[in-house]
Structure formats: structure tokens, C-alpha cells
Amino acid sequence: xxxxxxxxxxxxxxxxxxxxxxxxxxxxxxxxxxxxxxxxxxxxxxxxxxxxxxxxxxxxxxxxxxxxxxxxxxxxxxxxxxxxxxxxxxxxxxxxxxxxxxxxxxxxxxxxxxxxxxxxxxxxxxxxxxxxxxxxxxxxxxxxxxxxxxxxxxxxxxxxxxxxxxxxxxxxxxxxxxxxxxxxxxxxxxxxxxxxxxxxxxxxxxxxxxxxxxxxxxxxxxxxxxxxxxxxxxxxxxxxxxxxxxxxxxxxxxxxxxxxxxxxxxxxxxxxxxxxxxxxxxxxxxxxxxxxxxxxxxxxxxxxxxxxxxxxxxxxxxxxxxxxxxxxxxxxxxxxxxxxxxxxxxxxxxxxxxxxxxxxxxxxxxxxxxxxxxxxxxxxxxxxxxxxxxxxxxxxxxxxxxxxxxxxxxxxxxxxxxxxxxxxxxxxxxxxxxxxxxxxxxxxxxxxxxxxxxxxxxxxxxxxxxxxxxxxxxxxxxxxxxxxxxxxxxxxxxxxxxxxxxxxxxxxxxxxxxxxxxxxxxxxxxxxxxxxxxxxxxxxxxxxxxxxxxxxxxxxxx
Ligand code: ATP
Ligand code: MG
Numbered sequence: 136x137x138x139x140x141x142x143x144x145x146x147x148x149x150x151x152x153x154x155x156x157x158x159x160x161x162x163x164x165x166x167x168x169x170x171x172x173x174x175x176x177x178x179x180x181x182x183x184x185x186x187x188x189x190x191x192x193x194x195x196x197x198x199x200x201x202x203x204x205x206x207x208x209x210x211x212x213x214x215x216x217x218x219x220x221x222x223x224x225x226x227x228x229x230x231x232x233x234x235x236x237x238x239x240x241x242x243x244x245x246x247x248x249x250x251x252x253x254x255x256x257x258x259x260x261x262x263x264x265x266x267x268x269x270x271x272x273x274x275x276x277x278x279x280x281x282x283x284x285x286x287x288x289x290x291x292x293x294x295x296x297x298x299x300x301x302x303x304x305x306x307x308x309x310x311x312x313x314x315x316x317x318x319x320x321x322x323x324x325x326x327x328x329x330x331x332x333x334x335x336x337x338x339x340x341x342x343x344x345x346x347x348x349x350x351x352x353x354x355x356x357x358x359x360x361x362x363x364x365x366x367x368x369x370x371x372x373x374x375x376x377x378x379x380x381x382x383x384x385x386x387x388x389x390x391x392x393x394x395x396x397x398x399x400x401x402x403x404x405x406x407x408x409x410x411x412x413x414x415x416x417x418x419x420x421x422x423x424x425x426x427x428x429x430x431x432x433x434x435x436x437x438x439x440x441x442x443x444x445x446x447x448x449x450x451x452x453x454x455x456x457x458x459x460x461x462x463x464x465x466x467x468x469x470x471x472x473x474x475x476x477x478x479x480x481x482x483x484x485x486x487x488x489x490x491x492x493x494x495x496x497x498x499x500x501x502x503x504x505x506x507x508x509x510x511x512x513x514x515x516x517x518x519x520x521x522x523x524x525x526x527x528x529x530x531x532x533x534x535x536x537x538x539x540x541x542x543x544x545x546x547x548x549x550x551x552x553x554x555x556x557x558x559x560x561x562x563x564x565x566x567x568x569x570x571x572x573x574x575x576x577x578x579x580x581x582x583x584x585x586x587x588x589x590x591x592x593x594x595x596x597x598x599x600x601x602x603x604x605x606x607x608x609x610x611x612x613x614x615x616x617x618x619x620x621x622x623x624x625x626x627x628x629x630x631x632x633x634x635x636x637x638x639x640x641x642x643x644x645x646x647x648x649x650x651x652x653x654x655x656x657x658x659x660x661x662x663x664x665x666x667x668x669x670x671x672x673x674x675x676x677x678x679x680x681x682x683x684x685x686x687x688x689x690x691x692x693x
Contacts, residue, residue, distance in 0.1 A: 144451055146185065146189070146363065149393055150163065150193070153361075153391070160193065162358075162388060163189075164195055164198070164358055165186045165187075165195060165196075165198075165361055165363070166186065166362065167183050167186045167197065167200070167221070168200040168353075168364075169200075170208075170407075171201050171203055171209045171213035171334075172208040172407055172408075173407030173410060174213065174427075174429045175220045175429060175430045176405045176407065176410060177398075177405060177429075177433065177446075177464070178397060178405035180443050181450070182365075183447075184224075184447035185395065189361075196229035196230075197226070198230045198232050199221060200233070200234065201232070202350065203233055207331055211335075220431060220434075224440045235335045238336060240352075241344050241348065241352055245292070245325060246289065248309070249289055249307075250289070253381060254309050254310055255281055255288050256306070256308075257305065257322075259278060269321065270318075274314035275322075276313060277313050278308070281310065281322070295341065296340070296342050297341060298330055298341030301328070302329060302330055304328065306327050306328070307326040308324050309323050310322060311377065317370060319347070320373060320377070323374060325345055326342045326348070328342050329341065347371055347374050352378060352379070352382055355383060355390055359390045360390060361390070362391065362393070363392075363393055364392060364395075366394045368394055369394045372392050372394070375392045376389075395452045399457070399458045400464065401619045402461050402615065402616050402619060403428040403616055404428075404622060404629055409629060410428070412630070413427070419615070423435045425612055426615045435670065436682050437655075437657050437665060437681075438468050439468070439471050439475070442464075442468040442471040446464050461614065466687070468665065468682055469665065472659065472665045472683075473659070474508050478506055478659045480503075480550065480645070480661055481609075481663065481679075482597065482599050482604075482645075483526065483643040484527045485525070485526070485527070485644055486524065486525060486527045486568060487522060487523075487569065487571070488523045488524065488598065490521050490522075491574055492575060493520070496521075498519065499519045500516040500519070501517055501518075501519050502515075502516060515648055517600075517646050518647065519552050520601070520602060522600070523598045523599065523600055523601055524598060524604060525541070525549075526597070528540075529541055530571055541557050541571070541594070541596060543557040544557060545557060546592045547592055547593070547595065548595045550598065551581050552581060553575040553581075554576045556574050556576075558572045597660075597663075599644045599646050600646075601644075603646075604647065605645050605646070605650055605677075607643060607649070607678065607679060609642070609643045609679045610678065610680050610681065612638055613639075616632045651675075653668060654669070654672060655667060663684070664685045665681070666681055667682050
């Protein structure tokens with residue numbers, strides 16, 4: 136029992152304690168509440184995995200709630216993308232909810248509050264209101280409109296609602312305490328006038344509720360037991376409780392706001408607003424550009440739901456903000472893809488290799504295992520012939536003893552094929568190598584069982600048969616920002632740290648079996664990395680995105 140306690144995170148501990156005191160198991164209910172003002176990013180994945188993970192653990196419902204109270208920034212496109220991402224991660228919500236579905240209820244409650252002397256219409260400008268706020272050490276000043284009569288307040292509020300007052304004319308404020316040490320309690324704004332069409336309620340409303348007024352009330356309407364949000368909302372908790380107190384009756388279960396730390400990822404930014412800038416300024420091509428830390432970008436890049444969930448679970452929930460190294464996310468991708476991605480051969484930077492003692496015109500189909508980590512993955516046949524491509528960097532005319540690849544006079548194995556020996560190089564007039572000539576040992580075929588096939592040579596190279604190979608576009612991605620924390624410099628804007636070399640497009644040669652690869656199919660290009668077929672591919676002409684290299688090359692650079 137003690138052991139089980141130890142492994143609970145602090146959020147689970149809160150729930151366990153509440154189950155001893157306030158809540159019954161069947162009272163537990165959670166929600167994930169995105170604002171549809173952009174695409175979800177890897178930070179949201181943490182919140183999704185937290186809330187839906189608790190739902191799975193406690194067998195409790197989890198709502199997907201769109202916090203759509205600001206029509207200036209919100210769009211249906213974002214609603215659709217958010218739903219797709221949550222589903223793709225493998226989670227199912229109990230109900231699809233919208234704060235905008237509660238606009239009428241919120242309005243009715245606000246009228247009640249006016250009648251009870253808990254809210255008033257302020258006709259000052261936002262600048263004037265700001266000037267009266269005070270400071271953390273100085274109390275604020277009361278608005279000259281604070282003591283309007285209920286009748287006048289009701290009449291004005293109704294005019295605001297109908298769009299009969301100018302946009303910046305009035306706001307509705309809660310009447311709390313201008314001397315409160317918590318500045319958020321100094322008569323916070325509940326409604327502002329906004330004559331803007333909403334993606335769901337269209338032109339019905341000319342006033343829109345503020346976050347603090349809408350969020351807890353939405354939680355209350357949906358009977359959410361625990362409302363988890365990020366740490367910056369800690370000072371809002373008092374206001375959250377104050378509002379819920381006003382709309383609930385005695386004995387009713389009230390939702391609890393609790394806070395956890397935001398997760399940041401190195402070499403990128405996790406803020407919808409900043410990601411939108413990257414899209415709008417053309418730094419990336421779209422929200423789902425494979426360089427983006429969005430869930431849709433990671434998906435297109437070749438990440439699996441499993442890898443992302445593993446990542447979120449392994450970093451867990453915390454009480455303090457910190458920066459997670461993107462290398463950890465890449466590690467999670469490698470770990471998952473290693474188990475599931477079929478192995479293939481592809482040459483990214485080709486040089487021609489001619490086997491001079493291999494009969495011209497002859498071809499062989501050699502058996503190659505699809506995944507040594509998964510026997511059930513079976514095998515396939517790959518063509519072998521006299522002319523192949525190998526990787527330029529796998530050959531050196533002369534090299535020291537530590538170079539275990541191809542050199543003149545030394546032997547290496549061609550993966551799934553034969554042992555070859557470098558014989559000579561052919562160069563153009565500028566001295567560039569155009570062909571490498573070698574000889575092969577016909578008895579050394581992999582898996583043939585002969586003594587020669589068992590012979591140990593130091594290096595094994597990947598290759599493709601030149602005449603069979605599929606020429607294909609390959610997109611190599613690197614980090615989107617060249618520094619660990621693009622937001623960390625007070626003097627400079629994060630945009631200044633964009634890595635100009637985050638995308639390199641090359642033409643490579645891959646084995647012909649890949650002609651039939653479909654969008655989103657994932658492969659390990661042996662000795663290189665993991666790749667995924669991009670959605671811009673045409674039938675028979677796959678474009679590959681590099682998901683991640685086989686090894687962490689950045690660790691070496693550091
Ligand atoms: P952004 O600044 O990117 O718009 P947000 O917090 O405003 O983020 P919301 O759509 O309001 O975005 O977030 C939905 C939920 O996801 C909230 O509960 C929020 O606290 C959580 N969340 C957002 N970003 C992170 C993050 N980096 N780490 C953990 N949780 C996050
Ligand atoms: Mg937000």
C-alpha cells in the first residue's frame with residue numbers, strides 16, 4: 136500500500152485525498168479545455184494525457200470543452216483540428232462541449248448577480264479602469280459607477296447585450312473588493328461588448344464573457360470535479376471559487392481548480408500565438424509543417440501517438456516549470472519506431488559502385504528481413520545487380536584503421552548481399568569520384584550457409600541497385616530554432632533565433648518496394664534514421680520526411 140502511494144503524482148494524491156473527504160468515485164469528472172485559437176502543440180499533449188489519463192485510471196468521464204469566448208481569435212478550422220488531434224492520440228471524450236453553449240445561462244446568472252448587488256456596469260474606459268487598479272501593495276480605487284442602482288444596471292446590461300451601446304462604452308464588473316491583496320479580486324471584468332460574429336453563435340451576442348467568469352461556471356455546469364490548469368492560474372483560484380459560490384446552491388458539489396506546471400520543449404516555442412506567427416510570417420509552411428511542435432506537425436513528421444503519450448507520461452506532471460530537452464522526445468520516437476517500423480534501404484547521398492566481376496545484365500532478388508525486432512514482420516526481396524549506389528561517406532580512398540567502411544583493398548559486407556573489396560576509383564577531370572570499382576566474393580551471400588558467408592568483416596553498408604532504385608524526394612528536418620530557449624533572451628525576439636537550415640530537400644534513391652508506400656507509412660532507412668511518407672506524395676512517387684536520425688547526432692556536437 137505504501138508503495139502504491141509513493142508512485143502517485145501530486146495530482147493523483149489530491150484526488151485520492153478528495154475521495155476520502157469530499158467526493159465519491161462516481162463524482163469524478165475531468166475536462167480538457169482548449170481555446171480554439173490555434174492548433175494543439177506538444178504542451179497540450181501533456182494536459183490531454185493528464186486529464187484523459189485520469190479518466191482512464193479512475194474510469195471517469197472526460198469532456199472536451201472548447202473555451203470559445205473570444206470570437207476575435209477563434210475559428211471552426213481550429214475546432215476541427217483539435218478534435219482530430221485528440222482522437223489521433225487515442226482518447227475519447229464523454230461530451231463535446233462549448234463555453235458558447237452556456238452564454239444564455241451565464242447571462243441569466245449575471246443578471247441575478249446584478250440583482251443581488253454582486254455586479255455593476257462600469258462606463259469608464261479600460262484605461263481609466265486600469266489606473267484605478269492599484270498595485271500589489273496599494274489598494275485600488277472604486278469606480279464612480281460602482282453604486283449604480285439595480286434598475287439602471289439591468290437596463291444598461293440589456294442594452295449592451297443587444298448591441299445598443301458602443302463597443303468600448305461599458306463593461307460589466309463583479310463587485311468584490313477594491314482593496315483585496317489579490318488584484319484579480321478588485322472588481323474583475325465579467326463581460327465586454329464585442330460586435331463580432333462568433334463561429335458558433337454568429338451574431339446573437341454583442342457581449343462576451345471573460346475567461347474567469349466563463350471557465351469555472353462551465354466546469355460547474357458540466358459537474359466537473361477537478362479542473363486542472365497551468366500554474367499561471369493559481370492567483371485566479373480565489374476568483375474561480377468566488378464566482379462558483381455565487382452561482383451554486385448550498386450542498387451542491389463544486390468543481391476544484393488545481394494547478395500544474397506548464398511543459399516547455401527545448402529548441403522550439405509552445406504557444407499558439409507564437410506558432411501562429413511562424414505560419415503567418417512564412418517561416419514554416421503551415422500549422423502541420425513537420426518542423427512544428429504541433430501535434431499535427433509531429434504526426435506528419437512521423438511521430439506515433441504512442442511515442443507522444445510515452446513522452447508525456449515519462450515527463451509526468453510537476454509543480455515547477457521546466458524545459459524538457461527535445462532529445463527526450465526524439466528518444467521516445469526512436470524507441471517506438473524501432474519496434475514497429477519496417478527496415479528498408481535508401482541512399483541519401485549516392486555514389487556509384489560497380490562490381491566488375493558480377494555478370495553484366497544479371498539480377499538477383501535477395502531476401503531481406505523486414506524487422507529484426509519483430510519476427511512476425513516477415514521478409515521481402517530486394518534486387519541486386521552489377522551497379523549499385525552506396526552512400527558517399529561510406530567510402531574513402533585511403534583511411535586509417537578505425538574506418539570500418541569501404542576503402543581500396545579492404546572488404547566490407549553489403550547488407551543482405553555479398554562481401555565486396557574496393558579495387559579502384561574513377562574520377563572526372565576535376566578529381567571527383569564518379570565510380571568506385573570493386574569485386575565481390577560470389578560465395579559470401581548472406582544467409583547462404585557457406586563458410587564464406589559466415590566470414591566476419593568489420594563493416595556493413597546499405598545500398599540500392601542503381602537500375603531498380605526509386606528516385607525520390609527526401610526532406611531532412613532539423614531543429615526549428617538554433618538555441619535551446621528561443622524565449623530566454625530578454626533583448627531579442629524569439630524570431631531572431633529561427634534556424635535558417637531547418638529544412639533540406641534532397642533527392643535520394645530507395646529500394647523499389649517503396650513505390651507502393653502510402654501516406655503516413657513509416658520506415659527505418661537502415662543505418663540512417665526513421666522516415667515517413669508525406670501527404671504531398673503522389674501515387675508511386677513517395678516523398679519522405681525524416682522523422683528522426685537513428686542516433687542522437689546533437690549529443691555528439693555538444
Ligand atoms: P497557448 O499559450 O499555447 O495558447 P493556452 O494555455 O492558452 O496555451 P489553451 O487552449 O487555453 O492554451 O490550453 C488548454 C489546456 O492545455 C489548458 O488547461 C492549458 O493549461 C494546457 N496547456 C497549454 N499549454 C501547456 C503546456 N505547455 N504544458 C502543459 N499544459 C498546457
Ligand atoms: Mg490561451
